[in-house]
Amino acid sequence: MKNFTHAAISPSGHGTPAMAFGRHVIRMMAANTGGSLGMFEAFVPAGEGPPLHAHEREDEFFRVLAGRFGFWCAGDYVELTEGGCIALPRGVPHRFCNVGQTEGRLMVVVTPGGFESFFPIVELCKPGTPEEIASLAKDFGLTFPPDDDRKVA
Template sequence: MMTFTQAAVSPPGHGTPAMAFGRHVIRIMAASTGGSLGMFEAFVPAGEGPPLHVHEREDEFFYVLAGHFGFWCANDYVELAEGGSIALPRGVAHRFRNIGKTEGHLMVVVTPGGFESFFPIVELSRPETAEQIASVAKGFGLIFPCDDRKVA
């Protein structure tokens, strides 16, 4: 991996699309930042979002580009609309959901980088069962600690 000594740029309209667990656009890969960070956009349908999960390797920063989202992190719950942001620590169970009535849009930065590759890998491997998804996720230091239906 190269050293992060030059700007990593993602011009408007560029990025690598990935259709896995919804639509994502990978804007900056860890390889472009010496592993320092990765960045992607997530387009989240109304009522959707990932189950409760833990990132063992990276912190996440979310910026709401459009829509209204609820974020759960440990015992905290926060609602954010367009322009709001939140940083979530690695090793702590969290999730988010689009609580609005229309598709929401997030910019997500992970540090260190690497997790942004999860969505293209899922798109290519097409896991079908919860066990297959968990296996791919484990390779990215992502674990699902419990059944999401038990979390408000």
Template sequence: MEKFDHAAVSPPAHGMAVMAFGKHVLRIMAENTGGSLGMFEACVLPGEGPPLHVHEREDELFRVLSGRFGFWCAGDYVELTEGGSIALPRGVPHRFRNVGQTEGRLMVIVTPGGFESFFPIVELCKPETPEQIASIARGFGLTFPPEDDRKVA
């Protein structure tokens, strides 16, 4: 990986669109930042969002670009609308959901980078079962707590 010693730029209307758990637009890849960070947009339909999960490798920063989102983390819940931001720590179970009535968009920054590559792999592999999804996720340090542990969120 190259050293992060120059600007990593994602002009408007650029980025790689990926269809995996909804539409994601990859804006800045870890290889463009020496691994420091990755950035992508998530387009999320009303009522949609990932199940409770844990990132073992990266912290996440979300900025709501449009819509209304609920975020659950470590027993806390917060709703944010356009312009709101939240940082979620690695190693802590969390999830988010579009709690609005229209499609919402999130800008997501992961640090260190690398997790943004999860979505193209999912699109390529097309997993059909929770076990297949979990297998891909484990390769990215992503786990899903057992059902008994999900009551916190």
């Protein structure tokens, strides 16, 4: 990976689409930031979002670009609308859901970078079972707590 010595730029309308667990557009790759960060946009239909999960390697920063989202983290719950931001620490189980009535959009920044590659890899590999998804997720330091731990969110 090259050093982060020049601006990493993602002009409006650019990015690499990835259709895995919904529509994502990868806006900045870790390879372009010396590993410092990765960034993607997530387009989330009403009522949808990922299950409770934890990232072993990355902190996550979310900015709501459109819609209304609920975020659960460490027993806390908050709803944010357009312009709202939240930072979630690595290692802490969390989830989010589009609690609005229309498709929502999030900008997600992961630090350090690397997790942004998860969605293109899932699209390429097309895991079909929960076990295959968990195995691929583990390669990215992503884990899903057992069902008994899910009641926190």
